[in-house]
Amino acid sequence: MRTLYHHVLSAPSRLIRIVLAEKSIEADLKAEKDWERRRDFLKLNPAGEVPVLVESGGSVLADSGAIAEYLEEMWPEPALVFGTAPERAEIRRLAAWFGHKFSREVSEYLVGEKLLKRFLGLGEPDSAVLRAAVHNLRIHLDYIDYLVDRRHYLAGDVFSLADATAAAHLSVADYFGDVDWSAHPLAKDWYMRVKSRRALRGVLADRIPGLEPPKYYDRPDF
Amino acid sequence: MRTLYHHVLSAPSRLIRIVLAEKSIEADLKAEKDWERRRDFLKLNPAGEVPVLVESGGSVLADSGAIAEYLEEMWPEPALVFGTAPERAEIRRLAAWFGHKFSREVSEYLVGEKLLKRFLGLGEPDSAVLRAAVHNLRIHLDYIDYLVDRRHYLAGDVFSLADATAAAHLSVADYFGDVDWSAHPLAKDWYMRVKSRRALRGVLADRIPGLEPPKYYDRPDF
Numbered sequence: 001m002r003t004l005y006h007h008v009l010s011a012p013s014r015l016i017r018i019v020l021a022e023k024s025i026e027a028d029l030k031a032e033k034d035w036e037r038r039r040d041f042l043k044l045n046p047a048g049e050v051p052v053l054v055e056s057g058g059s060v061l062a063d064s065g066a067i068a069e070y071l072e073e074m075w076p077e078p079a080l081v082f083g084t085a086p087e088r089a090e091i092r093r094l095a096a097w098f099g100h101k102f103s104r105e106v107s108e109y110l111v112g113e114k115l116l117k118r119f120l121g122l123g124e125p126d127s128a129v130l131r132a133a134v135h136n137l138r139i140h141l142d143y144i145d146y147l148v149d150r151r152h153y154l155a156g157d158v159f160s161l162a163d164a165t166a167a168a169h170l171s172v173a174d175y176f177g178d179v180d181w182s183a184h185p186l187a188k189d190w191y192m193r194v195k196s197r198r199a200l201r202g203v204l205a206d207r208i209p210g211l212e213p214p215k216y217y218d219r220p221d222f
Numbered sequence: 223m224r225t226l227y228h229h230v231l232s233a234p235s236r237l238i239r240i241v242l243a244e245k246s247i248e249a250d251l252k253a254e255k256d257w258e259r260r261r262d263f264l265k266l267n268p269a270g271e272v273p274v275l276v277e278s279g280g281s282v283l284a285d286s287g288a289i290a291e292y293l294e295e296m297w298p299e300p301a302l303v304f305g306t307a308p309e310r311a312e313i314r315r316l317a318a319w320f321g322h323k324f325s326r327e328v329s330e331y332l333v334g335e336k337l338l339k340r341f342l343g344l345g346e347p348d349s350a351v352l353r354a355a356v357h358n359l360r361i362h363l364d365y366i367d368y369l370v371d372r373r374h375y376l377a378g379d380v381f382s383l384a385d386a387t388a389a390a391h392l393s394v395a396d397y398f399g400d401v402d403w404s405a406h407p408l409a410k411d412w413y414m415r416v417k418s419r420r421a422l423r424g425v426l427a428d429r430i431p432g433l434e435p436p437k438y439y440d441r442p443d444f
Contacts, residue, residue, distance in 0.1 A: 047319060089289065
């Protein structure tokens with residue numbers, strides 16, 4: 001059996017869990033607090049970040065983008081990167097948009113201020129940082145509105161790695177209750193479609209003790 | 223003919239130029255000062271960043287990772303992502319390491335302080351930021367030393383997308399004269415091998431008026 005080192009509120013870990021579930025690939029989940037920089041974990045991934053996938057044969061895979069491409073190559077069906085080369089490039093462009101741009105502008109601020117500061121005993125969240133994150137989040141939701149006004153899913157008519165990546169990151173922001181869905185009805189419709197997928201269930205069922213998500217958090221019809 | 227929107231000291235643009243040259247794919251280069259946020263450029267890439275590749279048929283490709291995978295799919299030879307699935311994942315892990323981690327910890331600080339502040343009239347570089355960049359750079363060079371002590375190129379015995387990405391970013395730091403090669407002999411040997419490739423020539427020949435690189439900058443035997 002393979003093992004996925006992950007953390008419940010790590011968006012890149014959530015992405016890989018969604019990809020595994022979409023492709024019905026089993027993996028043992030091992031929780032890793034990567035901010036503790038455990039020595040044996042750093043040997044697996046010198047970048048010191050979850051997710052890391054360890055295959056039963058011993059292969060160690062790190063970086064969520066590299067792991068997603070690996071899973072796509074090993075288990076091509078159902079495909080998450082598909083179509084012509086330009087269509088595949090559009091899926092990867094949007095996966096990178098959420099995996100890097102959204103991550104830097106939203107996810108890392110929220111997780112850093114609301115979760116890591118608490119775990120590391122660094123005091124209260126910085127409200128200026130949180131305001132910036134929520135401001136940025138609004139612009140990303142506008143972009144999702146724009147995309148799904150033209151397409152059923154972010155990169156086209158079919159669920160792809162772009163949707164999986166966006167959902168992984170949005171689900172973390174949503175856990176913290178920071179997504180104003182009412183101002184973004186098209187993005188909300190899209191997220192309802194994504195949330196109703198069986199592959200999202202595992203991710204949406206996780207809870208951090210003492211940090212409850214909003215009531216609607218795991219309901220597809222929110 | 224295809225067009226590549228790029229900037230001379232943008233490491234992701236350099237990566238795509240190196241990939242194009244490795245695969246002998248021709249492209250018209252168009253200089254784009256992406257920090258000016260030109261409206262027609264934002265229509266091509268709402269992320270507002272170079273590189274952007276526009277194919278003669280009209281396909282628009284953005285995000286250097288997505289463009290590199292696109293070029294690999296369209297022109298598989300010579301391959302830059304190759305081997306078994308775990309080997310391909312290792313190439314992609316290291317490409318992401320330099321394309322994202324090195325970029326955030328080194329390239330963006332150097333370009334931001336030494337180039338953009340000047341272009342935007344924002345005053346002198348912040349020496350604390352530059353010290354942080356040079357400190358981080360040293361750690362990345364240690365990692366290259368470690369890798370090429372075991373392998374001829376970063377991800378294995380053959381030049382790959384990992385080397386192309388690392389070279390793109392290191393060549394920008396080297397342009398600013400910030401790389402202490404003497405302290406990193408193994409990394410230096412690797413970079414000499416990479417610099418001697420024909421595909422690096424175009425990138426290494428570029429100059430920013432009024433900002434000269436060190437004398438050894440484009441010499442393979444430095």
